[in-house]
Amino acid sequence: MRILIIEDEAPLLERVTAQLREQGYAVDTAADGRTGLYLGQEYPLDAAVVDLGLPDLSGIEVISRWRASGRCFPILILTARGRWQDKVEGLEAGADDYLVKPFHMEELLARLRALIRRTGGWTQSLLSCGSIALDTGAQLVTLAGQPVEVTAYEYKLLEYLMLHAGMVISKTTLTEHLYQEDEDRDSNVLEVLVGRLRRKLDPDRTLNPIETLRGRGYRFALDRSSG
Amino acid sequence: MRILIIEDEAPLLERVTAQLREQGYAVDTAADGRTGLYLGQEYPLDAAVVDLGLPDLSGIEVISRWRASGRCFPILILTARGRWQDKVEGLEAGADDYLVKPFHMEELLARLRALIRRTGGWTQSLLSCGSIALDTGAQLVTLAGQPVEVTAYEYKLLEYLMLHAGMVISKTTLTEHLYQEDEDRDSNVLEVLVGRLRRKLDPDRTLNPIETLRGRGYRFALDRSSG
DNA sequence: ATTAAGCTGTAAGCTAATTTAAAACTTATT
DNA sequence: AATAAGTTTTAAATTAGCTTACAGCTTAAT
Numbered sequence: 001m002r003i004l005i006i007e008d009e010a011p012l013l014e015r016v017t018a019q020l021r022e023q024g025y026a027v028d029t030a031a032d033g034r035t036g037l038y039l040g041q042e043y044p045l046d047a048a049v050v051d052l053g054l055p056d057l058s059g060i061e062v063i064s065r066w067r068a069s070g071r072c073f074p075i076l077i078l079t080a081r082g083r084w085q086d087k088v089e090g091l092e093a094g095a096d097d098y099l100v101k102p103f104h105m106e107e108l109l110a111r112l113r114a115l116i117r118r119t120g121g122w123t124q125s126l127l128s129c130g131s132i133a134l135d136t137g138a139q140l141v142t143l144a145g146q147p148v149e150v151t152a153y154e155y156k157l158l159e160y161l162m163l164h165a166g167m168v169i170s171k172t173t174l175t176e177h178l179y180q181e182d183e184d185r186d187s188n189v190l191e192v193l194v195g196r197l198r199r200k201l202d203p204d205r206t207l208n209p210i211e212t213l214r215g216r217g218y219r220f221a222l223d224r225s226s227g
Numbered sequence: 228m229r230i231l232i233i234e235d236e237a238p239l240l241e242r243v244t245a246q247l248r249e250q251g252y253a254v255d256t257a258a259d260g261r262t263g264l265y266l267g268q269e270y271p272l273d274a275a276v277v278d279l280g281l282p283d284l285s286g287i288e289v290i291s292r293w294r295a296s297g298r299c300f301p302i303l304i305l306t307a308r309g310r311w312q313d314k315v316e317g318l319e320a321g322a323d324d325y326l327v328k329p330f331h332m333e334e335l336l337a338r339l340r341a342l343i344r345r346t347g348g349w350t351q352s353l354l355s356c357g358s359i360a361l362d363t364g365a366q367l368v369t370l371a372g373q374p375v376e377v378t379a380y381e382y383k384l385l386e387y388l389m390l391h392a393g394m395v396i397s398k399t400t401l402t403e404h405l406y407q408e409d410e411d412r413d414s415n416v417l418e419v420l421v422g423r424l425r426r427k428l429d430p431d432r433t434l435n436p437i438e439t440l441r442g443r444g445y446r447f448a449l450d451r452s453s454g
Numbered sequence: 455a456t457t458a459a460g461c462t463g464t465a466a467g468c469t470a471a472t473t474t475a476a477a478a479c480t481t482a483t484t
Numbered sequence: 485a486a487t488a489a490g491t492t493t494t495a496a497a498t499t500a501g502c503t504t505a506c507a508g509c510t511t512a513a514t
Contacts, residue, residue: 022399024443100296102268107297139395139443151472152442189474191490214482214489378461416463418501441471441500 001116001160002026002177004048006036006062007078008055012101016049019105020112024156026180033057040066044173045073047116049108050095052079052086060086060093067094074115078103116163127162129222132201132209134162143201153178154197161210161220170217194218228273228343228387229253229404233263233289234305235281239328243276246332247339251366251379253407260284267293267300271403274343276335277322278305279313287313287320294321301342305330340364347390354389356449359428359436361389370428380405381424388437388447397444421445 003025007013013029020027028043030036033054040048040062048066052059063075077090077098087098097111113136127134131144139155141148150158156178161169171190178190194210201209211219230252234240240256247254255270257263260281267275267289275293279286290302304317304325314325324338340363344352354361358371366382368375377385383405388396398417421437428436438446 019399022397100268102265103296104268104271104298106271111297137394138446139440152440153473155443187475188490192474192492195491212490380462414463415465415501419463419503422502422504439501 001046001156001163002028002044003112004028004030004036004039004043004045005050006030006033006048006054006059007051008032008053009051015105016108019109023109024152026177033059033062037062037065040071040073041069044176045071046177047074047076047112049076049078049112050090051101052077052090053083060089063090063093063095076108076111076115127159127165129162129165129220130207130209132162134158141201148200150197150200153193154200157193157197158201161218165220166222168213168217168219173217228383229255229271230339231255231257231263231266231270231272231275232277233257233260233275233281233286234278235259236278242332243335246336250336251383253405255407260286260289264289264292267298268296271400272298272300273346273404274301274303274339276303276305276339277317279317280307280310287316290317290320290322301346303335303338303342337364344390347392349390354386354392356389356392356447357434357436359389361385368428375427377424377427380420381427384420384424385428388445392447393449395440395444395446401445 001024003020005013005016005020005027007016007029008031010031013031017027017029028039028045030039034057036048036050036054037057050059050062054062059077063077066075074097075095077087077095078101079086079090079098080101084100087095087100090098096115099108099111127136133142134140135142136159141150141155141158157174160174160177175190198210201207207221209221211221213219228251230247232240232243232247232254234243234256235258237258240258244254244256255266255272257266261284263275263277263281264284277286277289281289286304290304293302301324302322304314304322305328306313306317306325307328311327314322314327317325323342326335326338340352344350344354344363347354352362352364354363360369361367362369363386368377368382368385384401387401387404401417425437428434434448436448438448440446
């Protein structure tokens with residue numbers, strides 16, 4: 001999951017960034033509206049956290065412009081305590097949720113998770129497709145009820161694919177979401193990762209939960225109804 | 228467990244703080260509503276004790292604002308005897324339990340324990356998983372019925388993990404709830420602590436009650452049904 | 455006051471899991 | 485058949501977590 005944070009208070013920005021990275025998100029940051037606007041236009045985000053009180057270009061303005069240009073990832077706005085009324089303006093501009101500063105880090109995480117889940121069309125913390133299920137709370141993957149051991153990266157990959165089950169996800173998109181740095185064009189980490197995950201999720205090579213669309217990317221199959 | 232106390236009478240605040248620290252809680256304190264509100268927004272609390280008769284910002288106000296901004300830790304309110312009717316207002320604002328002053332320290336401790344337990348989904352004061360049981364009242368740990376000697380920190384760690392049994396808890400989250408100070412990123416206290424606890428709870432290395440999820444955290448196993 | 459015992463945190467080395475990189479190999483597409 | 489895209493295998497590099505030993509403190513006992 002790739003998240004953008006736009007926040008001008010450096011210490012807060014750092015804390016939030018560290019926390020989200022720890023949770024396994026790929027995090028992009030901006031300390032002003034202009035940079036933030038650009039990053040949001042340029043990169044495929046899963047969510048954005050935007051402080052409304054920004055220098056140069058206001059948070060409201062950034063959100064409006066994103067929405068005007070068709071960007072539809074969920075946006076969580078942060079408002080200073082004295083300015084909580086701003087939230088209305090923010091929500092009208094196209095934000096999805098708000099949080100009043102100072103806030104509880106866990107609250108931010110919870111809301112972000114909820115937002116991301118909602119946009120993926122999932123409502124509970126258990127993603128399940130056919131015989132494969134992923135519990136985001138216990139971070140447990142099960143295959144036909146049996147737990148499957150997955151590594152941190154495998155988990156992230158699976159979560160992203162299941163969250164977007166049925167959609168084709170390009171390799172570039174995947175690398176961008178799983179890793180901070182931009183892709184090395186001469187690396188096959190992703191293919192290796194997909195291979196390992198496939199072997200774990202489908203030992204007998206019969207279900208094929210992760211489809212390959214040559215030249216386009218991967219797709220998590222929706223309809224493997226053997227579970 | 229991390230607890231916040233908001234109380235303007237200094238002697239009472241001190242007594243309660245000392246008592247809770249003695250019980251092994253990490254305690255944050257505030258003598259007025261404004262500070263208390265802020266601390267509650269900022270730190271990951273497991274519970275809060277709020278006196279309703281506060282200077283500047285009232286207890287009711289503090290609770291309302293916390294709840295409005297999504298804070299969901301349990302809250303115990305304290306009311307003066309003459310003002311016991313205030314409790315209704317407090318509970319409506321989002322508090323979970325109340326205590327009329329003057330009270331017995333024992334009673335406060337018992338109610339706090341109950342509140343914290345309930346948030347983890349436990350209804351009785353005995354947390355038990357497989358052959359491991361933890362009595363939050365007596366602060367006693369038993370393994371297959373036999374008492375196990377654990378130190379203060381080992382107890383805190385075990386209590387937190389058992390309360391959130393089945394969920395993955397990151398190391399940062401654990402440190403935040405076990406210690407007052409913020410994490411040293413280059414310390415391995417937690418690993419050492421987990422190691423010691425494991426040796427005590429599972430001397431033969433066969434049950435593995437505390438699972439490690441590399442890169443993600445620890446998880447107390449729900450289903451070790453050998454007890 | 456002195457000593458002993460136990461608790462907690464630090465540091466270092468170690469182990470093993472995980473990730474990366476590279477090369478050989480397979481499959482689709484034109 | 486030629487080429488591009490994807491897969492698999494292996495080995496090397498990296499890193500997270502475990503263990504152990506020890507030192508500083510605190511608490512209890514003499």
